[in-house]
Amino acid sequence: MAMNKYLVFLEQRDGIVKKASIKLWNTFQKLAAMHDDIAVCGLFVGAADLHQLQVTLVGAGVVYYASSTGFSLYNPERYASLVADTFKREACSTLFFADTILSRELAPKLSVRLNAALLSGSPMFDAAGVDSGSLRSVYSGSALASFHSDRLPRIYTISSFPIIPANPSRTHIDFIPLQQPCSVNGEELFPLVRMMTMREGRGDVTEAGIIIAGGRGVGGADGFALLEQLAFLLGGVVGASRAAVDEGWRPHSEQIGQTGRTVAPALYLACGISGSLQHIAGIGSASLVVAINSDCHAPIFDVADYGIVGDASLVLQKLINAVQDFLKKK
Ligand SMILES: Cc1cc2nc3c(=O)[nH]c(=O)nc-3n(C[C@H](O)[C@H](O)[C@H](O)COP(=O)(O)OP(=O)(O)OC[C@H]3O[C@@H](n4cnc5c(N)ncnc54)[C@H](O)[C@@H]3O)c2cc1C
Structure with missing residues (x-):
């Protein structure tokens, strides 16, 4: 049976993987633990603390990280090029993001670059562990709608996680630096010059336990x-x-x-x-x-x-x- 390879985007803030991305990674590790023909790789873009990554992420597979200065601040064109390059090089079938402000910008860009279907909500998987669409609440949460696409590749922005009753069984991750900055066609548009934190000292509700x-x-x-x-x-x-x-x-x-x-x-x-x-x-x-x-x-x-x-x-x-x-x- 053909191998399905999933790419999980590991979003970070100040070099630390966001909790939503860790949850995403763990969900796919559990899925891979249940299905031998599912492989999961991760992509971390930004100033990486390798030790921090190693202690944060459990499971198996490969995590690519790009931490050269060109990637330390978010730039949509540059990030989209890197994700698209990695996705194609690894011959992945599906790309998964946690639903965040960043992914709401990146995912549609990548959908155009990769000619991929774009789905959001909670992903659904068939008996073989292959993604088969998403469930999303509609009408202010009073109904659930399911969305399907036959087109490959597919990209998901995930706001709620399916419950997968397994634990990661394999425990070795290869952390591989991406040396080559990706090619960015044309002039870079709207580079981010600095991150501003609104209302210093207050926590981020999306990350809070x-x-x-x-x-x-x-x-x-x-x-x-x-x-x-x-x-x-x-x-x-x-x-x-x-x-x-x-x-x-x-x-x-x-x-x-x-x-x-x-x-x-x-x-x-x-x-x-x-x-x-x-x-x-x-x-x-x-x-x-x-x-x-x-x-x-x-x-x-x-x-x-x-x-x-x-x-x-x-x-x-x-x-x-x-x-x-x-x-x-x-
Ligand atoms: C398109 C749209 C989008 C919206 N998006 C959002 C959204 O993102 N988030 C959101 O929250 N709302 C949203 N709303 C508004 C939403 O419909 C409600 O109006 C809002 O959530 C009500 O806020 P509330 O519960 O604080 O106030 P209220 O509905 O006024 O409720 C106050 C509650 O406090 C209780 N209470 C009063 N005194 C006390 C007391 N002393 N001790 C304990 N309890 C007390 C009352 O019994 C009551 O249940 C949206 C509405 C629309 C139309």
Whole structure:
């Protein structure tokens, strides 16, 4: 049987592989562990700390990395050329990205360069482990639609990950530097000169393992002080509903939902958030959802694993006290 080779793009920020890309890599390692005729290789572009890469990525296969100065800052043309060159040279069938702001720019460019089908959402695999399309929520999360393409190659931007019940069995990865800068046709357009971090010191909700999110029910910008305190104690970050953002209580970078960020934390604590379809659309990949709301009929309780009916500030204060007591005893 012909070998299927998947290329996984390992997106980084400040030289560290993003959590969404690690999740992507692990998902394909599990898939490869179940199917001998599936091979996975990775591509890391940017200032690489080889040791960091070696401890971060587990499984088997090859990871190519391009860390020459031409790749240290994101440049869409240059990155697209490198990914396309690697994809063709390795004779891959499918290219996978985590769904991020960067991949939403790169993937369509590559779709044109490689004449590839472009799919998004959660990929589906047939019994042989071959990608067979994607599932995506539509109508603000009230329905699921499946998308298929017979065309090869295919490119996916993945926002939620299929559950694959296997563990990586092989454990050797070859890390191979890409020496040759790829050819970039014509003049480079729009090179990135520097990265700016909005609102220094705040965490990125898309990367966070714990999110303490607040909505209109928090009552105002000051009400978020308790959420920040709890997030700090738990090593998490603060998120917000659109209502809280529209009120000007929180920045848009923290908005979660259909027109905000899609998040995948281990714990999502929703405080004073009603649970509109547009908000829920952003938290489908959260492992555990806990909701605090004063209205026992709030729709958020339909999707929450645990619910607490009560005033958000009172419950948050109790939670903060309990965590502080716990930390003191440790
Ligand atoms: C096209 C479109 C895109 C949208 N995109 C997004 C999006 O990306 N993200 C998003 O969040 N929304 C989005 N919305 C808006 C969405 O429809 C809701 O209006 C919004 O999510 C409501 O935010 P909320 O839950 O904070 O506020 P509300 O709906 O007003 O809910 C407040 C909740 O707080 C509770 N509450 C009140 N007081 C307390 C208290 N003291 N303690 C505890 N609970 C209390 C109430 O019972 C209520 O459930 C979008 C809407 C449209 C039309």
